[in-house]
Amino acid sequence: xxxxxxxxxxxxxxxxxxxxxxxxxxxxxxxxxxxxxxxxxxxxxxxxxxxxxxxxxxxxxxxxxxxxxxxxxxxxxxxxxxxxxxxxxxxxxxxxxxxxxxxxxxxxxxxxxxxxxxxxxxxxxxxxxxxxxxxxxxxxxxxxxxxxxxxxxxxxxxxxxxxxxxxxxxxxxxxxxxxxxxxxxxxxxxxxxxxxxxxxxxxxxxxxxxxxxxxxxxxxxxxxxxxxxxxxxxxxxxxxxxxxxxxxxxxxxxxxxxxxxxxxxxxxxxxxxxxxxxxxxxxxxxxxxxxxxxxxxxxxxxxxxxxxxxxxxxxxxxxxxxxxxxxxxxxxxxxxxxxxxxxxxxxxxxxxxxxxxxxxxxxxxxxxxxxxxxxxxxxxxxxxxxxxxxxxxxxxxxxxxxxxxxxxxxxxxxxxxxxxxxxxxxxxxxxxxxxxxxxxxxxxxxxxxxxxxxxxxxxxxxxxxxxxxxxxxxxxxxxxxxxxxxxxxxxxxxxxxxxxxxxxxxxxxxxxxxxxxxxxxxxxxxxxxxxxxx
Amino acid sequence: xxxxxxxxxxxxxxxxxxxxxxxxxxxxxxxxxxxxxxxxxxxxxxxxxxxxxxxxxxxxxxxxxxxxxxxxxxxxxxxxxxxxxxxxxxxxxxxxxxxxxxxxxxxxxxxxxxxxxxxxxxxxxxxxxxxxxxxxxxxxxxxxxxxxxxxxxxxxxxxxxxxxxxxxxxxxxxxxxxxxxxxxxxxxxxxxxxxxxxxxxxxxxxxxxxxxxxxxxxxxxxxxxxxxxxxxxxxxxxxxxxxxxxxxxxxxxxxxxxxxxxxxxxxxxxxxxxxxxxxxxxxxxxxxxxxxxxxxxxxxxxxxxxxxxxxxxxxxxxxxxxxxxxxxxxxxxxxxxxxxxxxxxxxxxx
Numbered sequence: 001x002x003x004x005x006x007x008x009x010x011x012x013x014x015x016x017x018x019x020x021x022x023x024x025x026x027x028x029x030x031x032x033x034x035x036x037x038x039x040x041x042x043x044x045x046x047x048x049x050x051x052x053x054x055x056x057x058x059x060x061x062x063x064x065x066x067x068x069x070x071x072x073x074x075x076x077x078x079x080x081x082x083x084x085x086x087x088x089x090x091x092x093x094x095x096x097x098x099x100x101x102x103x104x105x106x107x108x109x110x111x112x113x114x115x116x117x118x119x120x121x122x123x124x125x126x127x128x129x130x131x132x133x134x135x136x137x138x139x140x141x142x143x144x145x146x147x148x149x150x151x152x153x154x155x156x157x158x159x160x161x162x163x164x165x166x167x168x169x170x171x172x173x174x175x176x177x178x179x180x181x182x183x184x185x186x187x188x189x190x191x192x193x194x195x196x197x198x199x200x201x202x203x204x205x206x207x208x209x210x211x212x213x214x215x216x217x218x219x220x221x222x223x224x225x226x227x228x229x230x231x232x233x234x235x236x237x238x239x240x241x242x243x244x245x246x247x248x249x250x251x252x253x254x255x256x257x258x259x260x261x262x263x264x265x266x267x268x269x270x271x272x273x274x275x276x277x278x279x280x281x282x283x284x285x286x287x288x289x290x291x292x293x294x295x296x297x298x299x300x301x302x303x304x305x306x307x308x309x310x311x312x313x314x315x316x317x318x319x320x321x322x323x324x325x326x327x328x329x330x331x332x333x334x335x336x337x338x339x340x341x342x343x344x345x346x347x348x349x350x351x352x353x354x355x356x357x358x359x360x361x362x363x364x365x366x367x368x369x370x371x372x373x374x375x376x377x378x379x380x381x382x383x384x385x386x387x388x389x390x391x392x393x394x395x396x397x398x399x400x401x402x403x404x405x406x407x408x409x410x411x412x413x414x415x416x417x418x419x420x421x422x423x424x425x426x427x428x429x430x431x432x433x434x435x436x437x438x439x440x441x442x443x444x445x446x447x448x449x450x451x452x453x454x455x456x457x458x459x460x461x462x463x464x465x466x467x468x469x470x471x472x473x474x475x476x477x478x479x480x481x482x483x484x485x486x487x488x489x490x491x492x493x494x495x496x497x498x499x500x501x502x503x504x505x506x507x508x509x510x511x512x513x514x515x516x517x518x519x520x521x522x523x524x525x526x527x528x529x530x531x532x533x534x
Numbered sequence: 535x536x537x538x539x540x541x542x543x544x545x546x547x548x549x550x551x552x553x554x555x556x557x558x559x560x561x562x563x564x565x566x567x568x569x570x571x572x573x574x575x576x577x578x579x580x581x582x583x584x585x586x587x588x589x590x591x592x593x594x595x596x597x598x599x600x601x602x603x604x605x606x607x608x609x610x611x612x613x614x615x616x617x618x619x620x621x622x623x624x625x626x627x628x629x630x631x632x633x634x635x636x637x638x639x640x641x642x643x644x645x646x647x648x649x650x651x652x653x654x655x656x657x658x659x660x661x662x663x664x665x666x667x668x669x670x671x672x673x674x675x676x677x678x679x680x681x682x683x684x685x686x687x688x689x690x691x692x693x694x695x696x697x698x699x700x701x702x703x704x705x706x707x708x709x710x711x712x713x714x715x716x717x718x719x720x721x722x723x724x725x726x727x728x729x730x731x732x733x734x735x736x737x738x739x740x741x742x743x744x745x746x747x748x749x750x751x752x753x754x755x756x757x758x759x760x761x762x763x764x765x766x767x768x769x770x771x772x773x774x775x776x777x778x779x780x781x782x783x784x785x786x787x788x789x790x791x792x793x794x795x796x797x798x799x800x801x802x803x804x805x806x807x808x809x810x811x812x813x814x815x816x817x818x819x820x821x822x823x824x825x826x827x828x829x830x831x832x833x834x835x836x837x838x839x840x841x842x843x844x845x846x847x848x849x850x851x852x853x854x855x856x857x858x859x860x861x862x863x864x865x866x867x868x869x870x871x872x873x874x875x876x877x878x879x880x881x882x883x884x
Contacts, residue, residue, distance in 0.1 A: 039657075042664070079671075097634070339667070340582070341659035348590065348656045355803055359793035363786025370781060411727060414806050417790055418731055421783030421814075422738070425775075428782065429742065432775040458745045461690055462738045468682055469734040476675040484727050488734075528542050 002512075004505035011502045012384075015391035022398040029397040032409030032483065035353040037346030038088035041097060043336035045081045053334050058083055061100045074405070075100075078482075083336065086407075097341065106227030106327070108257075110264060111276040111288060224280075225261060229254025233327035235320035241309065244320040246327065248306045255304030263300025265291045279327075287323060356413040363417055367424050375431050376526040377515045381506045382427045388502050389423055392494045397487070412483040419491030422466060426499045429462075430455040430507070435527040444523065448511040452504045459499055466492040541774055550769045551762045554827035561705055561824050568712020575715045580722040581628055581658065583665030587637050588628040590619070590656040595649030602627060605647035609639055631662055672726050676733070683737060691744050694832055699740040702825035706736045706816040713812050720805070728809025735783070735810075736817035739776065740825045746772050747829070760846060761839040765830040769822060780818040787811050 022028060033040050045054060058075050065073040065087070074086040085100055232249035250258055261277055268274040270293040279287040289308050295301055308323065310316045344352075364386065372379035393416060400406040433455040437447035470489030474482055510516055510523060517524050540546045550557075581588050597605070599616045602625060606614050615628040627644055637659060645652050680700060687696035710729060714721055746768040754764065790807035833839050 044661075044663075044667075337661060337663070338659075339661045339664040341657060343655070343657035345592075345654050345656045347592065347654070352803070355793050359790040359803060360786070362789040362793065366785040366789065367782045370778075370785065374778065410803070411724070411806075414724075414727070414790065414803060417786050418783075418810065420786045421735075421779075424782035425738075425779040428775050428778045432772070432778070436771060454749070458742055461745055462741045464686065464690075465683060465737050465741055466734045468686060469679055469730070472675055472679045472682065473730055476671055476678065481672075481723070481727050481730070484731075488731070528539070 002509075004508050007501060008505045008509065011388060011505075015388045015395075018395040019391040022395055027398040027402050028394070029401040029406065029408040031349075031353065032407040032412070033086050033088060033349070034342070034344050034410045035349050035356075035408065035413075036088065037344050037349040038086065039096065039341065039343040040087070041085040041100065041341050042078070042339040043083045043085065043100070044339045045083070045334045045336055047081060049081050049334050051077070054081065054083065057334055057336070061085065065096070065100055074407075082339065097338075106230075106279070106281050108225040108261060109278045109280055110224075110261060111274055111278045223257050223260065225250070225254050225257040227327070229257060230327055233324045235317070235324040237317070238307075238309070243312050244310045244316040246308045246310070246320050246324045248308065248327065250304045250306070252304070255302070258304075258306065259300040259302045261300070262291050262295060262306075263297065266295045266297040266300060279323075281326060286326060352410050353413075356410060356417070360413065360417045360420070363420055367420060371424070371427065374526070375427075376521045376523070377510055378427075378431050378434075378507065378523060378526055381503065381510065382424070384506065385427065385498055385503050386420070386423065389491075389494055389498050392498070393419075393487075393491060396490050396494070406486070407483075408487075409483040411481065412487040415484040415487035416491060419488055419495070422463070422492060423495045423498070426455075426459045426463075426495050427503065429458050430499070430503060431526070433458075434507070434523065438524070438527040444511045444516045445508075448508050448523075452507070456499065456504075460496065463492050463496055541777075546770050546773060547766070548770060548773070549766060550822055551766050551827050551830045554831065557823035557827055561820070564712070565705060565708050568708045568715070571712045571715035572708075575718070577711065577715055577721045578718045579665065580720045580725075582660050582668065582723050583721070585631045585660050585662030585664065586629060587632050587640060587660075588626065588658045589641060589644050590624060590626045591644055591648045591650050591654065593618075593623060593625045593648045593650075595647065596622070597625060597647045597649075598622075599625075602644070602647050605643050606640070609636070609643055611640060632659075668723055668726065672730065675730065679733060687737075687741065687744075691741070691748050695740075695744045695747075695829060698825045698829040698832070699737055699744065701828055702740055702817075702820035703733060703736045705820045705824050706732055706813055709816045710809060710812045714809075719808060722805045724803075724805035725809045728806045729813065731810060732813030732817060735814050736820065739779070739817050739821040742775065742779075743769060743772055743821050743826055744829070747826075758842075758846070760843050761833045761836075762830045765826050769826055773822075776818055776822065780814060783814050784811065787814065 045057070054077050058077060061083070062073065062075050065075065065085070072088060074084075076084050078084040087096055229250055230248060231251050231254075232247070234247045236245050236247050237243075238245050265275050265277055270290070275291050276288040277291065279289075287308070291301070310320045310323070368379075368383045368386065370379075371382040375382065397406065397408060401408070430452060433451035434447050437451045438444070442450065467489055470485045470492060473485035474489060507523075515522050519525065537546070599618060602616045603612075603614065606612075606627070606629075611629050613630065617626045617628075618624070619626055625644075625648055629640060632640060641652050641655055641657065645655055680703075684693070684696040684700060687693075687699060707729065710732060713719075714725070747765055750764050750768050750771075751761075754767075759767075787807050787810045790803050791811055793803065834843065
């Protein structure tokens with residue numbers, strides 16, 4: 001058996017065997033949302049956002065989306081400063097968007113009671129040191145052991161049934177809770193107007209007031225201040241006190257609310273849980289500083305600025321910086337703009353997929369018929385070659401889908417359909433070369449060999465331009481263009497491989513067989529029946 | 535030998551370059567019309583470039599355009615663009631930028647009017663700056679791509695070929711966008727993808743022709759053939775390939791266009807295919823009618839080729855003896871048919 005026949009068999013075995021393996025192991029490419037239905041969102045951070053910050057934001061979004069119960073969400077940084085969120089089959093679009101897009105709902109609320117004060121909770125790890133310091137003027141500094149991000153909760157000290165993450169799902173021990181929080185009714189549910197949260201870092205549980213539907217507290221306490229009332233929040237090291245602190249600047253509305261809040265809190269003696277202000281983010285209490293002992297109970301903290309003192313030491317520096325970030329942006333470290341929301345219903349998705357496949361198949365069949373009519377036996381090579389090309393394409397996409405999380409979008413499908421044209425061209429360039437060589441009077445075998453080496457040169461040059469376009473598009477573009485560029489690039493690359501390993505050997509095999517010279521189906525006939533020059 | 539048979543055997547000898555006046559006049563006219571259309575009408579940019587909300591819903595309730603308009607009136611969305619798709623089975627509504635709560639109310643109204651639920655509605659909501667971003671990205675990609683291609687072709691072939699190729703490319707781009715401006719078809723991000731692909735196609739075609747020119751220059755560079763003749767000869771040699779490639783490219787794209795226009799849910803396919811269809815057609819034409827004549831005219835001025843021409847001019851009297859090139863046998867029969875590839879200057883003098 002000659003070497004070219006061996007190569008041909010290897011190529012065919014590899015291509016068809018690979019497809020069988022891919023289909024058999026259910027590794028066919030995953031479909032994009034535009035083909036199977038779902039919602040995709042492009043969020044954009046301001047120009048020049050630190051990549052680390054983006055990564056952190058993506059992590060937070062992922063956490064939120066998973067909490068929302070979405071199956072297989074895909075959240076990825078795309079381009080310099082965009083985040084692409086893909087949610088397959090989400091029905092409650094509005095809520096899902098809120099969960100990822102918003103920076104989080106931040107509010108400052110009154111505190112009613114704290115497990116720190118309660119004997120029921122054996123909060124051995126609670127370390128709230130009620131050290132209060134005073135800064136001149138109306139500004140107060142309060143001290144509490146607050147940090148934000150590392151939410152390691154000492155679950156052992158919580159009553160059974162209390163979710164350490166949220167502190168809300170209290171169902172098992174209503175008796176315990178009623179004893180502790182008088183606002184619990186006899187059914188064991190929280191009276192409207194209150195909610196319970198856990199201070200993340202030490203497991204201290206707080207009860208705060210809840211917002212009613214109008215955004216105001218339902219139990220007659222002062223309005224909570226929201227994150228949008230804060231105009232500035234900066235972590236600082238105070239030379240006067242030698243401690244880390246967060247400086248807050250509030251707008252007029254915020255200043256009024258903050259003064260109300262602190263005045264109400266200052267009614268309680270120093271050390272009382274109700275002298276605390278809870279900073280609540282998305283229902284999670286992230287910090288609960290005490291109002292300083294020097295604050296006048298008749299006035300509160302006025303003037304629209306405040307200081308939250310955290311303490312000395314390196315870990316307090318990190319804590320102050322984290323808190324400042326949360327106060328500024330909510331839980332996302334950067335504010336995003338919603339660039340595009342695209343939602344495709346499942347029926348539209350499958351319609352698109354079907355249309356794409358029909359178009360692709362129809363195109364292939366038309367090309368096959370044309371090639372067969374025009375190039376006779378060489379056309380048959382093209383048809384087998386296209387099937388090898390298609391198989392390799394499926395293998396590569398399947399593998400990429402499995403290993404690199406590639407999804408096939410409608411733009412990707414069009415990329416493949418277009419690449420059929422490019423692949424067909426490689427055959428045409430080659431066959432026209434063979435014809436030309438035959439016209440020059442070369443023998444069949446010489447024409448095929450010479451034709452290939454010349455045509456391959458052309459194919460490489462032309463394909464390089466295509467690959468160049470694909471790579472640049474892939475690097476520079478966003479969204480659907482990327483998917484298109486990827487499949488186009490892969491297809492062009494495969495085209496070169498198929499031309500070299502399959503087409504050359506197959507044509508050469510035909511030239512050596514009876515199909516080269518004789519009959520209407522031969523290469524000679526395809527070349528217009530010119531005779532060898534003697 | 536009839537034309538088809540000669541085409542089939544690659545033995546045509548059209549004087550492509552000789553007709554460059556005609557080609558370039560046609561092309562200049564097309565480009566001018568396109569530019570005028572772009573200036574006068576502008577492009578019909580889709581929502582993705584302007585910002586806004588579009589929804590597409592199936593329509594079991596059979597709501598008409600008027601029904602939909604009535605349903606949206608209470609929301610103050612009088613300016614909504616409402617279209618029936620797939621013969622009324624689908625309905626598409628497009629409005630300007632909305633706040634999240636307005637957008638929800640809008641979706642709810644459409645769902646009620648069509649008898650569907652919000653989750654069954656397909657939605658495309660775009661911020662006002664998104665389009666500018668896509669455009670900027672596409673332009674960046676275009677510029678970097680052009681620079682890379684000029685370098686690549688200059689290295690692999692010749693820098694004058696790179697410039698001629700880029701000229702043909704701009705010709706294709708302007709005409710494609712001109713057709714979009716004239717027909718008022720919407721320019722969507724899918725169109726942008728299509729146009730970016732045209733870049734590849736147009737150059738690909740030109741590269742194949744120029745590759746042949748380069749080969750012929752190396753092989754047949756005798757003192758007897760002018761560059762114009764060489765380019766002509768190369769183009770005739772690759773003519774069948776150009777036609778075949780265009781056909782095999784247009785067949786799948788045409789089927790995309792057909793399926794996209796007549797089957798449900800394939801609007802993206804249609805947007806994409808239309809740009810490609812126009813672009814590929816223009817690309818094939820321009821590699822023959824723009825890139826090659828420019829290259830030939832330009833290279834005629836090179837000292838080396840000018841010398842060949844002067845020598846040819848002097849030996850005009852003995853022209854019938856000149857085809858002593860290695861191509862005698864192939865060219866002899868076609869010369870008699872009168873379609874001799876010859877320098878156009880000479881042709882006009884006669």
